Amino acid sequence: MVEMLRREGIHGWRWRRQLFAWEEELVEQCRILLANVHLQVNVSDKWSWNNTQGVSYSLKEAYYVLQKEFFASINTPLFQDLVWHPFVQAKVSLFMWRLFQDKLPTKENLFRRGIISVEDQQCLAGCGEVEIVSHLFFVCPLFGSVWYGVLNWFALFGVFHKDAINHANQFDGLFLCGRVTRQVINLIWFAVMWAIWKLRNEAIFRSHVLNANLIIEHVKLLAWRWIRLHVKEFCYGYNQWCSQPL
Numbered sequence: 001m002v003e004m005l006r007r008e009g010i011h012g013w014r015w016r017r018q019l020f021a022w023e024e025e026l027v028e029q030c031r032i033l034l035a036n037v038h039l040q041v042n043v044s045d046k047w048s049w050n051n052t053q054g055v056s057y058s059l060k061e062a063y064y065v066l067q068k069e070f071f072a073s074i075n076t077p078l079f080q081d082l083v084w085h086p087f088v089q090a091k092v093s094l095f096m097w098r099l100f101q102d103k104l105p106t107k108e109n110l111f112r113r114g115i116i117s118v119e120d121q122q123c124l125a126g127c128g129e130v131e132i133v134s135h136l137f138f139v140c141p142l143f144g145s146v147w148y149g150v151l152n153w154f155a156l157f158g159v160f161h162k163d164a165i166n167h168a169n170q171f172d173g174l175f176l177c178g179r180v181t182r183q184v185i186n187l188i189w190f191a192v193m194w195a196i197w198k199l200r201n202e203a204i205f206r207s208h209v210l211n212a213n214l215i216i217e218h219v220k221l222l223a224w225r226w227i228r229l230h231v232k233e234f235c236y237g238y239n240q241w242c243s244q245p246l
């Protein structure tokens with residue numbers, strides 16, 4: 001590897017098959033990372049951690065570095081709360097992390113990776129639009145209407161942004177409440193996103209019937225379960241909580 005890089009540089013790499021567009025992006029990122037690395041034939045390879053002076057590598061340090069890089073352009077603590085909400089499982093945080101980086105396997109992303117054809121990109125709801133993140137979660141007449149159903153549950157009205165971070169901020173801003181309740185509001189935003197994705201997948205892979213009311217019921221049950229598991233003082237039955245959620 002060292003010899004090859006020294007001789008030909010990264011452009012000399014040969015691949016066993018043609019790269020997908022998203023893999024070419026990774027190669028470019030790798031090229032940038034290696035741009036200032038000077039390899040020496042007679043020096044052995046070793047691992048080093050250069051991000052924190054005087055501190056050895058740990059998962060915690062790596063987490064902070066990734067967090068700093070990812071959130072550098074997003075000055076909102078709410079956003080971090082949404083990705084790393086303490087009430088949800090790791091798989092849901094991972095889903096949110098992928099969503100904010102546009103790495104979810106939406107139909108448009110699958111098309112860009114060469115996995116499905118151009119005509120298969122359309123939204124499952126039959127609205128005729130391409131399934132991208134903003135459409136699927138916020139704009140689609142079927143999936144987007146879930147938000148208004150949830151607002152209706154809280155006897156609120158509003159118009160939402162189609163960008164995920166702005167949408168989350170708007171949703172959060174509709175409620176006037178204290179810190180603990182704010183955490184519950186964030187959780188409900190989370191539950192809507194997860195329910196849309198989960199039921200969309202079940203409709204695709206198990207041919208389940210899909211409608212907005214079904215998703216809203218799923219949101220309520222999911223949020224109730226999450227709150228009941230994590231808030232000791234929460235002692236409401238499901239039906240009681242549905243009729244008075246805040």
Ligand SMILES: [Zn+2]
Nearest residue numbers: 123125127140
């Ligand atoms: Zn749609």
